Amino acid sequence: MRRLTIxxxxxxxxxxxxxxxxxxxxxxxxxxxxxxxxxDYNEAIHLFEKALHLxxxxxxxxxxxxxxxxxxxLLDSALVYFHRVNxxxxxxxxxxxxxxRLCSLTEDYECALSAVxxxxxxxxxxxxxxxxxxxxxxxxGNYKLAKKYYQQLIDKEPREGRYRWNLAECFxxxxxxxxxxxxxxxxxxxxxxxxxxYSQIAVNHITLREFDQAEIYFRKAIEFDPQNVSLWxxxxxxxxxxxxxxxxxxxxxxxxxxxxDTPEMFKLDSLIKVxxxxxxxx
Numbered sequence: 001m002r003r004l005t006i007x008x009x010x011x012x013x014x015x016x017x018x019x020x021x022x023x024x025x026x027x028x029x030x031x032x033x034x035x036x037x038x039x040d041y042n043e044a045i046h047l048f049e050k051a052l053h054l055x056x057x058x059x060x061x062x063x064x065x066x067x068x069x070x071x072x073x074l075l076d077s078a079l080v081y082f083h084r085v086n087x088x089x090x091x092x093x094x095x096x097x098x099x100x101r102l103c104s105l106t107e108d109y110e111c112a113l114s115a116v117x118x119x120x121x122x123x124x125x126x127x128x129x130x131x132x133x134x135x136x137x138x139x140x141g142n143y144k145l146a147k148k149y150y151q152q153l154i155d156k157e158p159r160e161g162r163y164r165w166n167l168a169e170c171f172x173x174x175x176x177x178x179x180x181x182x183x184x185x186x187x188x189x190x191x192x193x194x195x196x197x198y199s200q201i202a203v204n205h206i207t208l209r210e211f212d213q214a215e216i217y218f219r220k221a222i223e224f225d226p227q228n229v230s231l232w233x234x235x236x237x238x239x240x241x242x243x244x245x246x247x248x249x250x251x252x253x254x255x256x257x258x259x260x261d262t263p264e265m266f267k268l269d270s271l272i273k274v275x276x277x278x279x280x281x282x
Contacts (some may be wrong), residue, residue, distance in 0.1 A: 025054045029061060041068045059089050075106050085255065093122045105239070124164040134166065142266075143170040161191050168200055176206035195224035199231060202238070211241045229261045233268075240275065248275060 019282040048065040049176035052058065067080030082099050089095055091220045096115040103111035113136040116129050126133070134149035140246040157163065164187040181204045202217035218235040225231060236254035250269030252275045255268050260267050276282040 015240075023249060024052050025058075027138060028034075028054070032061075032064065036064065036071075039071075041071045057088055059085060059092070063095060064100075070098075078102055079106065091118065091122065092175075093119060093234055096122075100132070102128070104136075107139075109136050112136055113140065123163045130152065132237065134163070138166060143173050146170050147174070160188060161194065161196075164191075165196060165200065168204075172200075172204055172207070177207040179205045193220070193224070195221040195228075195231075198224070199234070202234070206238065211238050214238045215242070215247075230260050231260060231268065232258055240271070245279065248279060251275065252279065252281075 002226055011121060015199075020277040028047050028051035031064060032044045032051060033236060035047060036044040045065055045068045048061050048068065050084075051061045052065065055061065062081050062085035064086065066078045069075075069078035069081065078098075079102050081094060082102060086092070086095050087101060096118040100112050100115035100119070103109070103115060112132070116132055116136065120126050120129060128152050130149050134146050134153060137149065138146035147170040148164045153160065154167065164183055168180040168187070173184060173276040181201050184201045184204075188197050198217045198221035202221065204215040205211070205214035205217065215235065215238045218231060220234065222228065222231050232254055236258075238253040239251035239254070240269070242248075252272065255272050255275070259268050261270065273282070
């Protein structure tokens with residue numbers, strides 16, 4: 001009987017201590033939220049972290065701590081807590097929504113894409129996320145998937161040029177320059193002449209080693225943007241690749257004209273010397 005009495009006393013003490021911990025946790029959580037709503041995010045973090053010592057896996061405390069770090073623009077610290085809470089509650093919509101925002105800001109594109117996929121799995125309409133699905137897949141090199149979503153976006157918003165440029169770039173990176181050229185020409189037909197489209201068409205013709213066609217489109221781009229040194233240098237490269245003395249002479253003249261404005265990494269001095277020898281000017 002005495003042993004039973006002692007056991008009951010210890011059980012009662014454990015219950016009291018447990019209640020005390022719960023009260024302490026609730027008090028810390030309440031004070032932390034009050035500090036958060038007063039924009040005192042440092043104090044909020046201090047209180048939330050104390051609460052987490054008592055309940056390390058508490059969903060709301062992990063979420064709120066991450067949110068407070070985000071408010072202070074401490075994105076890496078915010079991500080630590082959101083990743084931690086996501087491991088414990090992987091299907092939580094609100095957590096994945098914050099992860100999508102944070103991972104996009106920190107350019108962790110695979111994390112952002114995973115968060116989007118989880119939100120869709122939770123019932124959101126995929127169409128809401130076509131733009132991030134296209135862009136995120138593009139950023140991580142999933143060009144086939146990116147291509148699918150850019151095409152869907154074009155069908156929905158045919159006058160949005162960015163989707164067409166990115167679709168063309170997907171084809172280019174999938175080693176389908178003919179398809180890239182087709183998309184860019186369709187963009188010009190739909191949206192009007194554009195130096196970006198012209199220069200991208202030229203680059204794809206270079207991939208096909210169709211330098212005469214590349215020359216045509218670089219010249220079209222230069223008509224729109226004659227001060228663009230990069231376009232002039234690319235035109236010169238294209239001219240230099242053709243088996244024509246006249247074109248090589250024009251290339252040499254362009255290299256000399258823009259030599260000072262071109263970074264050393266492009267080695268125009270070497271190109272100039274080689275062309276001068278080839279043309280008998282040295």
